Amino acid sequence: MHQAHIQDLNLSQIAASGQCFRWKALEEMTYEIIAFGKRLVVNQKEDLFTFSCDEKEFYSIWYAYFDLDTDYKKIKESIDPKDRYLSAAISYGGGIRILKQDLWEVIISFLISQNNNIPRIKGCIERLCDHFGEKWMKDCEVSERRKFPTPDVLSCAEQSELKELGLGYRDRAIYLMAQKLKQDKKYLSRLKAMDYQEAHKALLKEYGIGKKVADCICLYGLYKIEAFPIDTHMKKIIEAYYPNGFPLERYQGYAGILQQYLFYYHLTKTEAFSSKNK
DNA sequence: AGCCAGGAAGTCC
DNA sequence: GGACTTCATGGC
Numbered sequence: 001m002h003q004a005h006i007q008d009l010n011l012s013q014i015a016a017s018g019q020c021f022r023w024k025a026l027e028e029m030t031y032e033i034i035a036f037g038k039r040l041v042v043n044q045k046e047d048l049f050t051f052s053c054d055e056k057e058f059y060s061i062w063y064a065y066f067d068l069d070t071d072y073k074k075i076k077e078s079i080d081p082k083d084r085y086l087s088a089a090i091s092y093g094g095g096i097r098i099l100k101q102d103l104w105e106v107i108i109s110f111l112i113s114q115n116n117n118i119p120r121i122k123g124c125i126e127r128l129c130d131h132f133g134e135k136w137m138k139d140c141e142v143s144e145r146r147k148f149p150t151p152d153v154l155s156c157a158e159q160s161e162l163k164e165l166g167l168g169y170r171d172r173a174i175y176l177m178a179q180k181l182k183q184d185k186k187y188l189s190r191l192k193a194m195d196y197q198e199a200h201k202a203l204l205k206e207y208g209i210g211k212k213v214a215d216c217i218c219l220y221g222l223y224k225i226e227a228f229p230i231d232t233h234m235k236k237i238i239e240a241y242y243p244n245g246f247p248l249e250r251y252q253g254y255a256g257i258l259q260q261y262l263f264y265y266h267l268t269k270t271e272a273f274s275s276k277n278k
Numbered sequence: 279a280g281c282c283a284g285g286a287a288g289t290c291c
Numbered sequence: 292g293g294a295c296t297t298c299a300t301g302g303c
Contacts, residue, residue: 018284110284117283120301168299173286210286231284263284274303 002051002058008072010095011044017096017264019220021109021122036061036102037147067097075257085241089265096260103188105148106221110213111173127165155182173208196224225256233266
């Protein structure tokens with residue numbers, strides 16, 4: 001167990017922010033996180049966080065995962081105070097950070113995300129893990145849920161096997177990506193060595209990856225925080241509040257973090273609206 | 279029944 | 292380069 005006081009971090013906001021799909025709420029402000037072949041349980045009480053791992057694992061894995069070297073307070077203070085929508089988004093979801101997730105998991109997750117909704121994306125990914133993911137050793141801390149499947153395991157999957165998981169037409173993109181990694185074992189490490197422009201361009205060559213998914217992979221899988229994914233929510237935000245486009249120039253180098261505040265704000269507001277109207 | 283969901287590929291021009 | 296269509300699947 002390890003405890004730490006951490007600022008600018010809110011677990012429930014991140015869990016609902018659409019950047020990760022496998023966080024599971026065990027109880028109020030307690031989440032199970034499965035990543036990098038590990039399982040972590042985190043509890044939050046205001047700014048006090050209790051992690052199920054020991055201190056050594058916390059600093060070797062999770063410190064980077066939660067992006068704790070980045071000063072989010074400074075980022076939030078840098079925004080244009082006249083930008084009312086962005087200000088509101090930040091005061092609403094200021095506990096969001098960009099997680100430094102596993103690249104392979106991000107690639108597969110956002111291949112599944114296209115023209116899909118978040119609850120169903122989560123279901124698709126969970127079925128993928130149930131079917132292909134590794135179980136936990138019997139004597140360690142147990143979860144019913146499995147690890148995210150490795151490239152090796154997925155590259156052995158038949159197309160018909162993927163079809164059964166109900167991923168829709170996206171199973172073809174997953175199959176081809178797994179096959180690519182079988183042919184090109186260094187692909188992921190090459191991507192990690194690229195800058196944003198190079199990585200984005202390289203990702204666009206792959207089947208099922210367009211501009212938006214490439215940006216999500218850059219932002220969440222490669223921590224290119226200048227990437228600014230524009231999905232259906234961001235389009236609506238820009239239409240409604242940024243008639244001249246979002247001022248990317250003002251926030252050069254980290255606009256992706258602001259995108260996350262905006263996305264989460266719009267997402268939860270539209271969710272609240274649709275549930276109120278039923 | 280039709281529209282939407284963290285879109286992209288294919289097919290026109 | 293755009294615009295338009297099609298692509299599975301499920302919730303509302």
